[in-house]
Amino acid sequence: MVKFSHDLRPDGAYLQAKERRLLSRRFVPPGQWMALPAPLGNAAKTLHRLIAEGEAAIEGDGILLPFPVASQLAASVADALGLPALTNLSATLSFEGKMTDSDARIRVRWYDDNFSTIRVARHGCFVTWGENSARLVASVFELLEAIDAYNASAGSSSEARIAAWGPVQDALKRTTGQTISSDDGYLKSLTVYQAGSFALDIRETADGPDFVPIVMGREKAVLEADDAPIGEGDDDAVPGVHRDQVEDALLPPDLQTHFVADVFSREAQTRDGYVLARNTFLVVDKDLKTALDVVREKRRAPTAERRAFIRNPRPAIAEALGEGRDAAAAVLFVETAQYSERVLGLGIWRPPVLPWLKNKAGQWLPESFPLKIGDRLVEMNSDRYDEITRKLAEAKAADRDEILIENVPTPVLHVEEAFAEFQLPGGEPVQPEAASENGPVEQSGPDDGAAEPAAPDRPSDREVLLIAQNFEGVDYEVAWPKRTATIAETFPRGELARTEPKPHQEEGFGWLVDAWKAGWPGVLLADDMGLGKTFQALAFLTWVRKNRARLGRNQGAAREPILIVAPTALLRNWVEESERHLLPGALGTRVDAFGSGLRSLKAEKGVDVTPEDALDIRRIHEADWVLTTYETLANYHRVFARVAFSVAVFDEAQKIKAPGAINTQSAKAMNADFVLALTGTPIENRLTDLWCIMDRVVPGYLGELKVFAKMYEEGGPAELEELKARLDRPDLQTPAVLLRRMKADILTGLPKKEVKTERIVMPPAQAEAYDKAVAAARLGQRRQSDMLRAIHAFRGISLHPDGSEGLDPLNPRSVAAWIARSARMTHAVGCLEAIAAAKEKALVFLEDRSVQSAFASAIATHLGLSSEPEIINGSVPGDRRLEIVDRFQARGPGFDILVLSPKAAGVGLTITAANHVIHLSRWWNPAVEDQCNDRVYRIGQDKPVTIHVPIAVHPTFREATFDVTLDKLLEKKRRLSQHMLMPPVEDGDIDALFGSAVDGQPLAA
Known part of the structure; x- marks a missing residue:
């Protein structure tokens, strides 16, 4: 493999070509350079042309390239020759004293790409700072040479100083495009930026992609011809990475914005240099001018051509530069990683219609739940869901954009978005089984603590990035190139504070x-x-x-x-x-x-x-x-x-x-x-x-x-x-x-966990209400919607036949009577009495919001608590939930209770201060119920944990009671899910639950 190297001499850069062999290296004579593979051979042809023109000379095993010539090399040639890239540094020139004063001087201050002052050493057209080196463009090199000559004339007469100022003024004009006088008020500070490459800042619009150039300093590129294998520890290895157009930008943000909006976008052709602000100039590399003109032309092209260009701008740039300039195009354009290849463009958001994705027939609505529609929270239950679904279907049939929800005009699109996010069917003609898809809701909103203020302009928010979907056909896949690990593939203990991994x-x-x-x-x-x-x-x-x-x-x-x-x-x-x-x-x-x-x-x-x-x-x-x-x-x-x-x-x-x-x-x-x-x-x-x-x-x-x-x-x-x-x-x-x-x-270190499933016979009032629900179900239809309504009734009655009605939470007699009318409630309160006596803490998972409040008030009265237990449900913002948990965790030894909604508190909370969990409401998905238990039973728990599951049993139906059937169904799913990927709800679940409760057919364990 052949690579060029260079040494800096007083009069120029001395270039040599070294061939690396297995055990040795040799110098390739300059006469053989043109036979090297591209782009090295092409660069050598440029050198031999310069030799023929007397601009360079062969000396021994190499070629001496004078600094003025080196500064004028095309970037692609310089890169192939191994010369440093054009600098992305900026320089500020400040004039000290009057131009004719014998001690006047021009001071040059250098800044890196973070605009921090650095100390730079200059050797002709090359600059070094720290371990970095770069090359100056010809106009800047000539300016700095003229400045050095002017500063060297210090101590001379006024006439000599004026003569020395002339070349500085000429160089400033060539660099900035302006005539710079020696007026003290004007020439206090000059900043010059050298642009040698560019990236594209791409934005998707309704008309397809738009893009503008981000000017950069010249970046080194891995030469395409250099395809020899590189060893593990080879210092020449250069990782191929995408650049970052923000991090690599040559100009500060305000100047970049000004260049694009006020200069580049308004011109028909790119110039050699630009005035960006008072005494602030941008110098554009010759090849870069051509490339920027290509960008300007492509911005006006049809959508398909624009999209093809942003995928790979280099061919169009190479064509504009002329034959054989592929290497130049490669180093002019800096590839940046922006949009995913999956993004297709910008368009109006419409929830996809997937008619072949059948509604699952085994889920039911919770007793009630909040649904975020637009910017409002709407309390949903089975009846309200049916009402909104009906209105939605009617509005779509009549081509109306709004429906009334709680007498508030609500855009149809907002309802569709909410239903889609909840996986609720909506907008279709109402079918009897429509509610069967309505499992407990996981909308990203208050119920799970994910709420954030909506984006300021919701209508424009519906204009979204469209992506390649894989709904009907695989439209998007990604390659799987292997990645390289350069450090030990062991657990990073050196970065850990004190935790030892299990x-x-x-x-x-x-x-x-x-x-x-x-x-x-x-x-x-x-x-x-x-x-x-x-x-x-x-x-x-x-x-x-x-x-x-x-x-x-x-x-x-x-x-x-x-x-x-x-x-x-x-x-x-x-x-x-x-x-x-x-x-x-x-x-x-x-x-x-x-x-x-x-x-x-x-x-x-x-x-x-x-x-x-x-x-x-x-x-x-x-x-x-x-x-x-x-x-x-x-x-x-x-x-x-x-x-x-x-x-x-x-x-x-x-x-x-x-x-x-x-x-x-x-x-x-x-x-x-x-x-x-x-x-x-x-x-x-x-x-x-x-x-x-x-x-x-x-x-x-x-x-x-x-x-x-x-x-x-x-x-x-x-x-x-x-x-x-x-x-x-x-x-x-x-x-x-x-x-x-x-x-x-x-885990072997966790304390013991015991699940206590207790069957309690329903008291007469609860059994009577259950009897009425069964009788009504037997007289009704057996459509999916009818069966779901019956199951909804069984669930509610099994929790409490009266819900929160008829309770005076401050009256101990009323509280005792209310508790006694529910089998689950009676057992849960008995558990809490024992937990209080043991001075331990408990979590009570309960779904119905009205019963949550009633229970919290009732238990405070019944147990004589100093305050009501706090409640975490969908109406409690995420930060408040954490505050409630922190208070619960921080309280000292003694009895305490938290009342929680399974979905609002089933994830994201660690509550190991409690070691008892009571499920007053059963969840349809055993995994979600297990998540609730895991708030307590997890790493950090040091007390035995007890899970209490009260089951209400009808005195007549016994094994065919809804609670008993549901418990068997959940346990069966829990067992099966350990061996296969089981859906939590299956088509036969509704039939099993309904058939057992209504027809008296006990479910097999």
Whole structure:
């Protein structure tokens, strides 16, 4: 392999060509240089032309290139010859004294790309600072030579000083395009920037992509001809990385904006230089002028041509430069990583219509739940859902844009968005079985603590980045190139504060590193709750950052921050765990794009602020890791999509399980080299939840959604076992893409956990209400909607026949009577009495909001508590939830209670101060119920844990009672899910529950 080297002499750069052999090196005579492969041979032809013209000379084994000639070389030639790149430094010239004074001088101050003052040594047209070196463009070199000559004339007569000033003035005119006088008021300070390359700042618009140039200093490029293998420790190895147009920008932001908006966009042709501000100039390299003209021309091209250009601008630039200039084009254009290749353009957001994705017939509405529609929270129940669905269908049939909800005009689009995010069917003609899809809701809103203020202009927010979907056909896949580890592939104990990883956490870390090295675009870590997924992720992120630092990719142009997306309640947990487990600075600088941190990132409102600039993208680029919520990511996805991330972490990844949700769309539009999805419940509603998460993790791996749904949701145990094997079993070359471990199989140090399922016979009032519900169901139809309404009634009565009605919470007699009318309530209160006597703490999971309030008031009166237990449900903001938990955790020994909604508090909260869990409401999905238990039973718990499950039994129906049937169904699903990827709800569940309760057919265990 042949490479050029150079030595600096007093009169120029001495070039030699060295051929590296196995055990030796030799100098290649200059006469043989033109026979070298391109681009080396092409550069040698330029040198021999200069020799023929008397501009350079052969000396011994090399060629001497005078400084004035070296400064005029085309950038591609200089790069091939191994000469330093054109500098991205800026210089400020300041005049001290009057021009004719004998002691007057021009001072040159140098600044790096961070605009910090540096000390520079100049050798002809080359400058060095620290370990860096660069080359000056000819006009700047001539100016500095003239300045040195003027300064050297100090002590001479006025006439001599004036004569020495002449070349300076001429050089200034050539450099800036202006005549610079020696007027003291004018020539106080001059700043000159040299532009030698450019990147593209790309934005998606309704008319297709638009782009403007970001001028940069000349960047070194790996020569295409240099394809010889490089050893592990070879200092010549240059990692191929995308550059960052913000980090590498030559100009400060205000000057770059001025250049693009007021200069470049208004001109028909690029000039040699520009006045950017008073005494501030931009000098443009000759080849760069041609390239910028190509950019200007392509901005006016049709959409398809523009899109082809941004994918690879180099061919068009090479064509404009002339024959044989491919190498020049390669170093003129600096490739930057911006939008993901999955992004197709900008368009109006419409939830996708997937008619072949059948409604699952095994879910039911909770007693009540809040649904965020637009900017309002609407309290939903079965009847209101039916009413809104009917109005929605009528409005669409009549082509109306709004419907009335609680007498408030509400856009149809907002309702469709809310239903899509909740995976509720809506907008179709109302079918009797419509409600069967309505499982408990996981909207990114107050119910899970993910709420953030909506983006300021909701209508424009509907103009979103459109992406390639894999719904009907695999339209988007990614390549899996292997990645290089340059540091030890061991747990980064050197970055830990004091935490010693458990064996399963070291195993999880090793799996993450192996998957990263193997080239997986992403993986799904689906460990059971309480196994430390966050800690494993933090260790992996620390390792990735350290590995990138070894490759020189952690700062400046090569920096790609880490993105962590999570519900609000979990973001503080990420911060606290990073501070607890990692040494300060292990992950670098953090930017909080949520809460007050989000407010500080927002751009000032103005007519020129587009959604792409709604947040301070420079701060996001310059961060090492960024924390944000799913809703913020959706609201500002057009900002985040312009940043290339090294790793994107999606915590509680079930938040992107819905194919028709804007949260999912936004997550899939992000540009990340590696994706880490974290969730303890990869399947919450149906198997397509898993497909949707995996379509973000490894797009295309599970094929198209339509085929997946038919094959697995309609398949049997064999198909489910095959799917599980495809995901969690490694092959000979690559690790598995999914890792899931259960606490029961992993943790040996946790205290004992006991589940007490107690059957309590219904009191007469409750049994009578249940009898009436059964009788009504027997007289009714057996359509899906009728069966669901009956089940809804059984659930409510099994909790309490009166709900919150008829209770005076301050009257002990009324409280006692209210408790006595419910079997579940009676047993739960008995448990709490025993827990209070033992001075321990309990969590009570209860779904119905009105009963939550009634229960909290009643139990305070019954037990004589000094205050009512606090409640965490969907109406409590995420930060307040954390405050409530902190107070509960911080209280000293003694009895205490927290009342929680299963969905609002089932994830993201660690409440190990309690060691009792009471399920007053049963959840339809055993995984979600287990998540509730895991708030208490997790790493950090040091007391035995008891899970209390009261079951109301009808005195006549016994084994056919709704509660008994539901308990058997949940336990069966819990067992089966350990061996295969089971959907939590199946088509036969409704029939089983209804048939058992109404027809008296007990469910087999």
